[in-house]
Amino acid sequence: MKKKLFLVLIFLLITVNISGCWSRKELNEIAIILGTGVDYTKDNKIQLTYQLVRPAAFGGGGMGGGPGGGATMNQNITWVVSATGDTVFDAQRRLSQQISRHLYLGHNVVLILSEKLCRHGVLDVINFFHRQPLSRGTVWVMATPQEAKKVLESHSELQMTSAQAVGFLARLRTGYVLRFRDFSQDLASKGTNPVLTRVELKRLGVTQGPGLEKAHHHQEVVLTGTAIFKGDKLIGWLNCPETQGLRWLKGKVDRMGIIVPSPIYSGKKISLEVMKGKTKVEPIYQKGKIKFYLSTEAEVDLIEEQGEEDFTRPEIIKTLESTAAIEIKQRVKTTLDKVQGEYKVDSFGFGEAFHRKYKREWSKLKNRWDEEFATAQVYLMVKVKLRDTGMQGRRASLKR
Amino acid sequence: MIYATLILFIPQNTVAYAKQDAWLSFLIAFAGGVLISLVVINLSLCFPGQTLFEYLPLILGRWPGKIIGFFYVWLFIHFCTLVDREYCSTVVAAFMPETPLVVFLIHGTIMFAYITYCGLEVLARINQLFLPLNVSLLTILFVLATPEMKVVNILPVFDTGLLPLAKSTLTPLSWFGEIITLAVVIPYLAEQKNVYRLTIKALFFVLVLIEIATLGVLLVFGPTLTSSYLFPVLSGVKMINIANFIERLEIFPLIVWITSGTVKATLFFWAAALGSAQLFGLKDYRPLILPLAVIVTALGYLLHPSIIDLINFLTQAFPFYALTFEFIIPLLLLMVVLIKGSGKK
Numbered sequence: 001m002k003k004k005l006f007l008v009l010i011f012l013l014i015t016v017n018i019s020g021c022w023s024r025k026e027l028n029e030i031a032i033i034l035g036t037g038v039d040y041t042k043d044n045k046i047q048l049t050y051q052l053v054r055p056a057a058f059g060g061g062g063m064g065g066g067p068g069g070g071a072t073m074n075q076n077i078t079w080v081v082s083a084t085g086d087t088v089f090d091a092q093r094r095l096s097q098q099i100s101r102h103l104y105l106g107h108n109v110v111l112i113l114s115e116k117l118c119r120h121g122v123l124d125v126i127n128f129f130h131r132q133p134l135s136r137g138t139v140w141v142m143a144t145p146q147e148a149k150k151v152l153e154s155h156s157e158l159q160m161t162s163a164q165a166v167g168f169l170a171r172l173r174t175g176y177v178l179r180f181r182d183f184s185q186d187l188a189s190k191g192t193n194p195v196l197t198r199v200e201l202k203r204l205g206v207t208q209g210p211g212l213e214k215a216h217h218h219q220e221v222v223l224t225g226t227a228i229f230k231g232d233k234l235i236g237w238l239n240c241p242e243t244q245g246l247r248w249l250k251g252k253v254d255r256m257g258i259i260v261p262s263p264i265y266s267g268k269k270i271s272l273e274v275m276k277g278k279t280k281v282e283p284i285y286q287k288g289k290i291k292f293y294l295s296t297e298a299e300v301d302l303i304e305e306q307g308e309e310d311f312t313r314p315e316i317i318k319t320l321e322s323t324a325a326i327e328i329k330q331r332v333k334t335t336l337d338k339v340q341g342e343y344k345v346d347s348f349g350f351g352e353a354f355h356r357k358y359k360r361e362w363s364k365l366k367n368r369w370d371e372e373f374a375t376a377q378v379y380l381m382v383k384v385k386l387r388d389t390g391m392q393g394r395r396a397s398l399k400r
Numbered sequence: 401m402i403y404a405t406l407i408l409f410i411p412q413n414t415v416a417y418a419k420q421d422a423w424l425s426f427l428i429a430f431a432g433g434v435l436i437s438l439v440v441i442n443l444s445l446c447f448p449g450q451t452l453f454e455y456l457p458l459i460l461g462r463w464p465g466k467i468i469g470f471f472y473v474w475l476f477i478h479f480c481t482l483v484d485r486e487y488c489s490t491v492v493a494a495f496m497p498e499t500p501l502v503v504f505l506i507h508g509t510i511m512f513a514y515i516t517y518c519g520l521e522v523l524a525r526i527n528q529l530f531l532p533l534n535v536s537l538l539t540i541l542f543v544l545a546t547p548e549m550k551v552v553n554i555l556p557v558f559d560t561g562l563l564p565l566a567k568s569t570l571t572p573l574s575w576f577g578e579i580i581t582l583a584v585v586i587p588y589l590a591e592q593k594n595v596y597r598l599t600i601k602a603l604f605f606v607l608v609l610i611e612i613a614t615l616g617v618l619l620v621f622g623p624t625l626t627s628s629y630l631f632p633v634l635s636g637v638k639m640i641n642i643a644n645f646i647e648r649l650e651i652f653p654l655i656v657w658i659t660s661g662t663v664k665a666t667l668f669f670w671a672a673a674l675g676s677a678q679l680f681g682l683k684d685y686r687p688l689i690l691p692l693a694v695i696v697t698a699l700g701y702l703l704h705p706s707i708i709d710l711i712n713f714l715t716q717a718f719p720f721y722a723l724t725f726e727f728i729i730p731l732l733l734l735m736v737v738l739i740k741g742s743g744k745k
Contacts, residue, residue: 013510106648130628133494137639138647171644181548181621181639188624356556 027055031101034078035110035163036139037148038125040117041084046125048091049082049149050103051163078161080153088128106134109167111141111180112199114148118227118234126187126232129180137181140170143196143227143234151201154219166199166221173254175223175240176247187232190366191351195246198225198237230345230370238338245335248296248328249348251279258300260327263319265307272300272324275387281353285361290376292350296332298382300324302389310394317386325382332380346373420554420623423614425568430607432569433576436727437599440579443734444586445595452583453678459736468729469679475725476672477692479578481699482714483665484508487657488700489707494634495654505700511662512669513693517686520588523666530659537652538609541637542616544646548639549619570719572610577726578664579603584671630707669696 035051054077081099085091096103111129113122129135144151156165170177177197178186186194204220226238226246238246247253253274262268277298284291302311302320309316339347351369355362365372447455452472457465488504515523558565579599586595617632620639629635633653641647673692677685704710 133497137635138641181625185622185625188628189622352552355559356552359556359559 025102025104029101030104031099032104032107034107034161035112035152035166036105036108036129037082037112037114037152038088038117039082039114039148040120045084045086046088046091046117047082047084047149048088048095049080049152050095051152051161052079052081052099052103053077053161054079077155078163080149082149088125104134105132106136108135108139109163110170111139112148112151113141113143113196115143115145115227115234117148118143118196118229121232122229123187123232126184130184135180137179137184139180140167140177141180141183141196142166142170142177142199144199144201145237146200151199151221154201154221156220157205157207157218162221169221169223170197173252176226176243176250176252177223186349189349189352190369191346191353191355191362192349193231193345193347193370194229195347196227196229196234197223198227200224228339228343228345228347230343235345236338236343238335241331242335242338245331245333246339246347248277248279248332249294249335251277251296253277253298257303258324258327258331260320260323262305262307262309263323264309264316268305268307270305270307270309270320270323271303272386273303275299275301281348281350283350283354283357285354285358290354290372292353292376292378294332294378294380296328296380296382297385298324298328299385299387301387304390305395308395308397311386311389312393321384321386324384328382328384329380332382336378340374340376340378344374345370350376420618421557421560421565422568422618422623422626423554423611424557425565426572426607426610426614428565428569429572429576430603432573433579433603433607434600436577436730437579437582437603438596439727439730439734440582441586441595441599443730443737444583446734446737448592449587451587451674451678453675456733459733459740466679469675472725473672473675473679475722476581476584476668476675477695477699480512480665480668480672481696481703482710482718483661483668484512484696485700485704485710486714487661487665489710490631490634490657491654493707494631494650502697502701505697508662508665509693509697509700512666512696513689515662515666516670516673516689520585520670523663523670526666527663530663534656534660535609537656538612541640541649541652542612544640544642544649545616545620545636547642548636549616550622551619553620553622554615554618570723571715574719574722574726576603576606577723578668580726580730581667581671583730584674585667630711669693 031052032055033050034053035049037049037051039047039049041047081095083091083094083098085094092103113125117125129139152162154162156162159165159168175197176195178195183194183196186192199221201219202222202224203217204222205218207216207218225240226243227234228236228238244253244256247256254276256274256277258272258274260270260272262270277296279294279296282293282295284293305311309320311317311320339345346369350373351362351366355366444452447458450458453469456469456472459465460468484505488501488508491504492499492501515526579602582595582599586592589595589598591598613633617626617636620636621629621632626632634650637649637653640649669692673685673688676688676692677683682688704713
């Protein structure tokens with residue numbers, strides 16, 4: 001009898017437990033956020049923008065999307081809402097009074113911060129995304145010179161939503177991109193200043209199709225460079241070529257293109273693609289002077305040539321390699337001049353490299369590292385290796 | 401019968417002191433843990449077949465022994481409560497903020513009580529079931545997180561100096577010190593001869609698991625960010641994203657936490673039940689399970705107002721409090737035994 005009672009008790013307990021939990025949020029009760037934007041309004045308030053997705057548009061039959069495809073015309077896929085408040089949560093509270101579902105941050109792809117907010121300082125808003133249990137370190141963080149709200153109020157031609165498009169764009173790593181975790185790490189570190197990817201909503205391309213003969217101009221979110229921070233405040237931008245230099249300095253150069261002048265035929269160019277590259281930073285601290293020796297190694301593939309170099313000959317390859325090295329050096333120098341010379345900040349993590357080598361000296365220098373860095377000498381050594389020449393050795397039209 | 405301690409897998413505050421050298425402090429703590437376990441084993445082997453609560457009166461005399469024994473019962477109750485509370489708080493803070501804490505506490509305690517009711521062997525079998533699962537899960541998670549890891553995050557080594565490193569060792573040491581439970585378990589082990597080997601093996605095993613978690617988290621986040629997170633392992637697992645496909649794996653560390661926490665808390669619960677039964681001269685500890693369960697649930701709810709308070713206690717007060725019972729008292733007992741020569745060996 002006692003045993004039976006006990007069994008009943010256990011069954012009851014199991015029923016209670018597996019039937020669901022207290023904090024359940026069913027799929028049809030949540031509003032999935034794909035993009036988040038934060039602006040700083042004129043009256044010093046925080047404007048929070050969410051790009052919410054309308055899930056029904058995703059499921060919609062074979063006609064519309066198809067895997068990874070764009071959406072059918074005249075269908076609302078996303079809903080961009082925004083509200084202002086004194087804090088991020090204040091703004092979100094206001095939003096949740098207007099939206100009939102729980103705002104669900106767990107699938108957020110991108111966090112876009114506007115220039116005005118960045119110039120004011122990002123520490124005011126970043127903490128919300130740390131403390132939220134649902135928010136993730138894998139979110140791409142970006143800065144925009146436009147209004148973050150405007151950037152999110154867009155759609156993509158290839159992806160379902162512009163937020164996802166930006167996410168996929170970032171994954172390709174064609175620019176310098178970083179995620180929330182990296183950004184927070186840089187923010188917390190004294191040995192480096194954070195940078196952010198710069199995005200803009202740009203008029204891009206023309207959409208065409210049957211029935212669309214009257215050309216539709218389309219606006220898409222694109223990567224246009226890098227934002228340079230000092231502490232948590234934005235102080236300037238880098239354009240795309242300068243971002244390439246930054247990528248060399250950070251050692252993240254995979255799939256980057258380099259266009260070099262032909263070493264033999266004047267006026268002709270050669271395209272190379274970086275397959276593998278890394279940069280080693282070696283700090284030297286002598287008599288109160290800081291020097292950095294950078295050694296960069298890159299493996300490149302030949303993509304095209306305009307001239308008629310014969311790449312079956314080793315000496316031609318040698319010449320090309322040194323030309324490419326000079327080009328890379330030039331890139332890096334431009335960026336260094338701008339960041340170290342003009343903005344006077346260390347955005348490259350050189351301070352951390354210094355810390356790794358000079359533990360004791362670092363504790364004295366760390367609080368005025370940017371000033372110290374501004375006077376530091378940086379020497380650069382680039383080694384390029386041509387790995388592949390594509391499907392051809394020498395040109396077919398080569399006259400011998 | 402296999403016995404392995406399972407230690408909380410959250411390397412929290414150690415990182416705040418030792419920064420990128422936190423993994424070193426676990427190594428040091430491991431050495432301390434071995435020392436503690438040697439003391440405890442030697443003590444136990446002097447009284448074969450008897451638990452801590454039985455030989456305490458033999459060493460110290462009837463009443464002082466009972467009083468110290470009572471403290472140990474309290475210690476095990478407290479350990480059990482803490483473990484219970486840690487896991488329940490984690491679930492509440494990170495997964496289900498709307499659910500009242502007490503719901504999880506009650507569920508947890510019912511489970512401990514039931515397992516204890518079934519006896520030590522059932523507990524060991526459960527551990528046998530969960531341990532391979534947990535080890536493989538942790539290893540897999542570590543491997544999956546490798547793309548996010550950067551070696552520079554744990555460099556330079558020995559950055560903070562000796563004092564912070566020593567400070568950071570205390571909390572993990574007190575966790576390793578929970579091996580004191582051996583004093584109650586040893587008489588029930590099937591292979592008495594291999595106790596030394598088994599214990600060192602178990603401790604080493606725990607060390608490896610902790611290092612996987614600690615190094616993993618440090619490599620992913622670096623010291624500054626790690627010390628700011630309440631649950632670094634959880635945040636670390638959230639970073640895993642392989643091909644936009646293998647991601648959102650937070651449930652796996654939760655599985656590891658819950659299963660290992662259950663085993664750990666139940667062991668303490670069992671020790672407390674057995675201890676109090678032996679203290680009061682009862683033949684069976686089962687009648688004591690219900691009152692103990694009530695005490696554990698109530699304490700779990702009342703001891704700490706918030707998770708911050710819990711973590712502060714664990715990192716600041718707990719090491720001194722726990723190490724007194726885990727190391728100092730056993731050591732004194734061992735000395736008394738050796739001087740008096742009372743023991744059967």
